[in-house]
Amino acid sequence: xxxxxxxxxxxxxxxxxxxxxxxxxxxxxxxxxxxxxxxxxxxxxxxxxxxxxxxxxxxxxxxxxxxxxxxxxxxxxxxxxxxxxxxxxxxxxxxxxxxxxxxxxxxxxxxxxxxxxxxxxxxxxxxxxxxxxxxxxxxxxxxxxxxxxxxxxxxxxxxxxxxxxxxxxxxxxxxxxxxxxxxxxxxxxxxxxxxxxxxxxxxxxxxxxxxxxxxxxxxxxxxxxxxxxxxxxxxxxxxxxxxxxxxxxxxxxxxxxxxxxxxxxxxxxxxxxxxxxxxxxxxxxxxxxxxxxxxxxxxxxxxxxxxxxxxxxxxxxxxxxxxxxxxxxxxxxxxxxxxxxxxxxxxxxxxxxxxxxxxxxxxxxxxxxxxxxxxxxxxxxxxxxxxxxxxxxxxxxxxxxxxxxxxxxxxxxxxxxxxxxxxxxxxxxxxxxxxxxxxxxxxxxxxxxxxxxxxxxxxxxxxxxxxxxxxxxxxxxxxxxxxxxxxxxxxxxxxxxxxxxxxxxxxxxxxxxxxxxxxxxxxxxxxxxxxxxxxx
Numbered sequence: 019x020x021x022x023x024x025x026x027x028x029x030x031x032x033x034x035x036x037x038x039x040x041x042x043x044x045x046x047x048x049x050x051x052x053x054x055x056x057x058x059x060x061x062x063x064x065x066x067x068x069x070x071x072x073x074x075x076x077x078x079x080x081x082x083x084x085x086x087x088x089x090x091x092x093x094x095x096x097x098x099x100x101x102x103x104x105x106x107x108x109x110x111x112x113x114x115x116x117x118x119x120x121x122x123x124x125x126x127x128x129x130x131x132x133x134x135x136x137x138x139x140x141x142x143x144x145x146x147x148x149x150x151x152x153x154x155x156x157x158x159x160x161x162x163x164x165x166x167x168x169x170x171x172x173x174x175x176x177x178x179x180x181x182x183x184x185x186x187x188x189x190x191x192x193x194x195x196x197x198x199x200x201x202x203x204x205x206x207x208x209x210x211x212x213x214x215x216x217x218x219x220x221x222x223x224x225x226x227x228x229x230x231x232x233x234x235x236x237x238x239x240x241x242x243x244x245x246x247x248x249x250x251x252x253x254x255x256x257x258x259x260x261x262x263x264x265x266x267x268x269x270x271x272x273x274x275x276x277x278x279x280x281x282x283x284x285x286x287x288x289x290x291x292x293x294x295x296x297x298x299x300x301x302x303x304x305x306x307x308x309x310x311x312x313x314x315x316x317x318x319x320x321x322x323x324x325x326x327x328x329x330x331x332x333x334x335x336x337x338x339x340x341x342x343x344x345x346x347x348x349x350x351x352x353x354x355x356x357x358x359x360x361x362x363x364x365x366x367x368x369x370x371x372x373x374x375x376x377x378x379x380x381x382x383x384x385x386x387x388x389x390x391x392x393x394x395x396x397x398x399x400x401x402x403x404x405x406x407x408x409x410x411x412x413x414x415x416x417x418x419x420x421x422x423x424x425x426x427x428x429x430x431x432x433x434x435x436x437x438x439x440x441x442x443x444x445x446x447x448x449x450x451x452x453x454x455x456x457x458x459x460x461x462x463x464x465x466x467x468x469x470x471x472x473x474x475x476x477x478x479x480x481x482x483x484x485x486x487x488x489x490x491x492x493x494x495x496x497x498x499x500x501x502x503x504x505x506x507x508x509x510x511x512x513x514x515x516x517x518x519x520x521x522x523x524x525x526x527x528x529x530x531x532x533x534x535x536x537x538x539x540x541x542x543x544x545x546x547x548x549x550x551x552x553x554x
Contacts (some may be wrong), residue, residue: 045206050177078140120146280404343366
């Protein structure tokens with residue numbers, strides 16, 4: 019069993035090296051580690067966020083985050099660098115702002131006792147946190163879905179590992195290392211901007227308007243993608259100024275889910291306000307939370323590698339609600355000693371949802387040719403708005419006398435919110451699909467009528483699938499070889515097949531050789547197409 023796990027991780031590492039720039043993973047991992055340190059660590063502050071204790075540094079962080087994300091979202095209505103849809107490298111200005119404001123805010127908070135200056139310090143950190151997140155939005159939105167999934171998971175692992183390293187260091191050293199995270203993230207982003215990784219220039223994708231992926235061969239897939247993308251363009255959710263309307267882009271269901279998860283995150287942190295200050299002064303709750311998140315991401319990664327193929331971020335979304343529900347469901351029955359494990363389980367669910375949200379925001383920006391920074395800013399503005407609502411809900415529940423106690427009240431309200439969330443996001447996986455505009459329509463799947471196709475095109479897709487599987491049975495192709503063949507028939511290149519099926523380049527080339535050998539094909543792709551079209 020241990021050898022099998024090691025082999026799966028070795029395969030994942032091979033695929034990671036093929037799909038993700040290590041500077042991207044580590045640079046974004048520094049941002050993840052800083053966010054975790056701000057949210058759940060005593061390294062930077064032991065102040066409580068509970069508004070019953072008055073305004074504090076962390077209150078300023080929330081307000082600063084809401085303002086910064088809100089301003090960035092509004093910027094989508096004005097032309098400028100923030101609205102650059104074609105940008106593929108990290109955005110240096112937001113990261114530079116973060117590299118300055120984040121350390122200043124943290125140092126200012128450490129040097130003062132409290133009061134209005136503590137809130138000002140929190141505002142600096144909140145604005146810097148927003149810049150750190152938005153600076154990495156563009157490269158994640160510019161790549162195909164499979165590569166975006168790999169990079170997001172790698173950044174989550176890197177950030178979690180950096181967090182654990184920082185909190186376990188001695189106090190003065192841990193604070194100094196924490197202050198270096200934002201500048202390090204900026205430095206790595208600048209190296210990516212200046213020295214693009216090999217192959218990045220060929221990693222484009224179909225966008226609304228007919229620009230198709232670059233690759234060695236496009237074949238008939240190009241015309242099909244152009245037709246579907248043009249049909250999708252007719253339903254593009256635009257404002258009166260012609261820019262994508264972010265409220266319509268996210269829709270009421272996803273927007274509600276983001277706000278609810280933000281509120282639940284706060285309620286999980288305020289399960290026992292009386293001991294919250296003691297928790298904030300200890301590294302144990304933070305280690306438990308991040309440990310649970312890394313365990314859940316490890317399990318999901320092993321599942322994905324075992325299945326070989328990453329189909330969509332819904333794999334991260336599905337366990338999110340279940341983990342949060344389990345944490346809140348057990349809360350009234352475990353007492354004070356069991357509150358930390360319950361919080362850790364719920365935090366793992368929040369982390370899974372944030373992985374899903376980050377990938378989905380890249381999907382939306384890519385599909386609708388929306389600027390990545392405003393799109394990401396709108397999503398996080400909703401999240402921080404949910405945090406504000408969660409603070410108000412926790413304060414209200416704490417002040418209202420109930421016979422069954424405050425923790426039970428939090429559990430009941432949170433579970434009710436999860437029921438509403440599950441109902442509204444019953445079809446949440448649709449945000450995770452790779453669409454025609456992203457080059458991801460499966461070969462054998464008929465295109466829905468909402469994409470502008472008719473029954474005739476659906477019939478052609480069904481006939482093509484039937485011919486493919488008939489040929490597969492005739493020549494003894496394996497299920498994986500069928501998938502590779504389907505992509506070859508669509509004119510996809512080897513790099514695209516690697517991203518689509520989450521396999522290494524050498525593995526894809528081996529599959530192609532086996533397909534040609536089994537079918538006795540010596541004339542390349544055109545002979546393969548002719549052979550399949552002649553199958554009955």
